Amino acid sequence: MLDIKFIRENLDLVEKSTREKGYKVDIKEIIKLDDDRKSVLAVVEELRKKRNEIAAQMKGGKPSEELIKAGKAIKDELAGEEAKLSEAEEKVNALIKTVPNIIFDDVPLGGEECSVEVKKWGENKEKGVDHLDYAVSRDWVDFERGAKVAGAKFYYLKGGLALIENALLQFGLSKVLEHGFTFMTVPDMVSSRVLEGCGFNPRTSDQSDEYYIEGEDLAMIATAEMPLTGYHMDEIIDEDKLPLLYAGYSACFRKEAGAYGKYTRGLFRVHQFNKLEMYVFCLPEQSKEIHEKILAIEEDIWQTLGIPYHVINIAAGDLGAPAAKKYDVEYWSPVNQKYQEITSCSNCTDFQARSVNARVRRKDGTVEFVHTLNGTAISLARTMVALIENYATEGGKLKVPEALRPYLNNQEEI
Numbered sequence: 001m002l003d004i005k006f007i008r009e010n011l012d013l014v015e016k017s018t019r020e021k022g023y024k025v026d027i028k029e030i031i032k033l034d035d036d037r038k039s040v041l042a043v044v045e046e047l048r049k050k051r052n053e054i055a056a057q058m059k060g061g062k063p064s065e066e067l068i069k070a071g072k073a074i075k076d077e078l079a080g081e082e083a084k085l086s087e088a089e090e091k092v093n094a095l096i097k098t099v100p101n102i103i104f105d106d107v108p109l110g111g112e113e114c115s116v117e118v119k120k121w122g123e124n125k126e127k128g129v130d131h132l133d134y135a136v137s138r139d140w141v142d143f144e145r146g147a148k149v150a151g152a153k154f155y156y157l158k159g160g161l162a163l164i165e166n167a168l169l170q171f172g173l174s175k176v177l178e179h180g181f182t183f184m185t186v187p188d189m190v191s192s193r194v195l196e197g198c199g200f201n202p203r204t205s206d207q208s209d210e211y212y213i214e215g216e217d218l219a220m221i222a223t224a225e226m227p228l229t230g231y232h233m234d235e236i237i238d239e240d241k242l243p244l245l246y247a248g249y250s251a252c253f254r255k256e257a258g259a260y261g262k263y264t265r266g267l268f269r270v271h272q273f274n275k276l277e278m279y280v281f282c283l284p285e286q287s288k289e290i291h292e293k294i295l296a297i298e299e300d301i302w303q304t305l306g307i308p309y310h311v312i313n314i315a316a317g318d319l320g321a322p323a324a325k326k327y328d329v330e331y332w333s334p335v336n337q338k339y340q341e342i343t344s345c346s347n348c349t350d351f352q353a354r355s356v357n358a359r360v361r362r363k364d365g366t367v368e369f370v371h372t373l374n375g376t377a378i379s380l381a382r383t384m385v386a387l388i389e390n391y392a393t394e395g396g397k398l399k400v401p402e403a404l405r406p407y408l409n410n411q412e413e414i
Contacts, residue, residue, distance in 0.1 A: 001096050001199070001355045004034055010102070017102040020109055020316035030095045037088040044085050047078040097196060100321035101351040107325050111317035115328070121299065122308025128334030129392035131385045132266030135161055138396075141267065153256075153264075153271045160398065160414045164387065165274070165380050167407035169249065172276045172378035175301055179293075181247040181278060186227040188251055189218045194230035197355035199322030199348070209254050224248030224277040225374045232281060233356040237370065239363050243282035243290060247377060250275065263340060266385065273381035280373045283360060284350065287371035291347040294375035295327050298343050301377065304403045307386050308332040310339055322348040331386045342382045345375030 007014050008031060015027045054071045057063065063071075108116045135141040140161035146154035157165055173183060195210065200222070211220040221227060228248045237244070252275050262269065278297065282290050295311065302309045314326040323346035330339035350369040353359070360370045391399040397413040405411060 108315040114315040120310035125334035128389040131388035220253035224250040228279040343376035
C-alpha cells in the first residue's frame with residue numbers, strides 16, 4: 001500500500017495513477033478521513049497527557065475526592081475517544097489499501113490495447129499443431145478424469161508430457177541458479193495479511209481470483225509471489241545483504257474469475273498449474289536495474305528454448321494494483337497466429353513491502369522499506385502449450401528442444 005504522507009504530498013500523481021489504472025477511489029475522501037483521524041488523535045493525546053498528570057498527583061499520598069472524580073472522568077472520556085480513534089484508523093487504512101501503486105513515467109497510458117511492443121525475437125511460424133488435440137491423441141493429458149475428480153479445468157498429465165513438464169522445471173531452475181537465485185519450495189496457502197500485502201486487489205468484487213479455506217484465515221496461492229512476499233514480513237534486513245534473490249516453485253490455484261473473453265483452450269488457462277517464480281528484495285535505487293535483469297533472464301529462457309516472442313510494456317489500464325511497471329513476454333502462437341502471454345515481470349517498488357513491513361537498515365542506521373520485484377521463470381502449463389505448437393512434427397512426434405534433452409535422457413524426439 002501507499003504511505004498516507006506520500007499520498008498527501010503527491011495528490012495529483014496518485015489520483016492520475018489511480019484513474020489510469022482503472023480504479024475508482026476517492027483520494028480526496030481519504031485525505032478528509034485522515035484529517036478527521038488526526039483531529040481525534042489530538043484529543044486522545046491531550047486526554048492521555050491529563051491522565052498522566054492526574055496519576056502523578058495521586059502518588060505519595062491519599063488523593064482527594066475531587067482528584068479521583070477528575071481521574072475517572074478523564075478515563076471514561078479517553079476510552080470513548082480511543083474507540084473513535086480506532087474506528088477512524090480502520091476506515092483510513094481500509095481505503096488506503098484500495099489505492100493502487102503509482103505508475104512510472106514510461107508506462108503507456110490507456111487500456112490493454114495501448115501496451116507498447118519494445119522488442120521481438122525469432123521467426124514466427126505460419127503453421128502449428130493444436131496442443132490439446134495433439135496431447136489428447138497421444139494420451140498425454142486427461143481433462144475428463146480431471147473434471148471427474150475436481151471439476152472443470154483440472155487435469156492429469158501423463159507419460160511424455162509429464163516428463164516434459166519435469167524437464168522444463170529442471171531447465172528453468174538451472175537458468176535461475178546461474179543468476180544467483182536461491183531455490184525455494186513454499187507454502188501453498190497464505191494468511192489474509194500476506195494476501196492483502198501482495199496487493200492483489202481486484203477492480204471489481206467479481207474478479208477475485210483466490211480460493212479461500214472455509215473457517216480458516218487462509219487462501220490457496222495464485223502464485224509463489226504470495227508466500228515469497230511474506231517471507232521477510234516484519235523483518236529488518238541489513239543493507240549489505242541486499243539484493244536477495246529467490247526462486248519459488250509451487251502449484252498455483254486460480255478461479256480465473258476475470259478471464260471472460262480471454263483465450264482458455266486446454267492447458268492455456270486452468271485452475272491449477274505449476275510455476276517457477278523469481279522474486280527479489282532490494283534497495284530502492286536497485287529496483288529499476290533489477291527489473292531489466294529479470295526480463296533478460298526471461299528472454300534468455302525463451303531464446304534458449306527457441307520459441308519466438310515479443311516483449312510489451314504493459315499499459316496502465318492493464319497493470320494491476322501493485323506494479324509500478326510491468327513487462328509481458330508473449331510467445332508467438334502459430335495455431336492462433338498471434339502473440340499470447342506466457343511470462344511477465346513487475347517492479348512493485350515499496351508497495352508490497354510497506355504492507356508486510358519488510359524493511360532495510362542502512363549502514364548509517366536509518367530504516368526504510370525495501371523494494372520488491374517478481375517475474376515468471378517458467379509457467380509450466382503454458383510453456384507446454386508453446387512447445388507443442390512449435391515443435392510437434394507432421395509424423396506425430398514431438399521434437400525436443402536441445403536445451404531440454406539433458407533432462408529427457410538426451411532424446412531428440414518423444
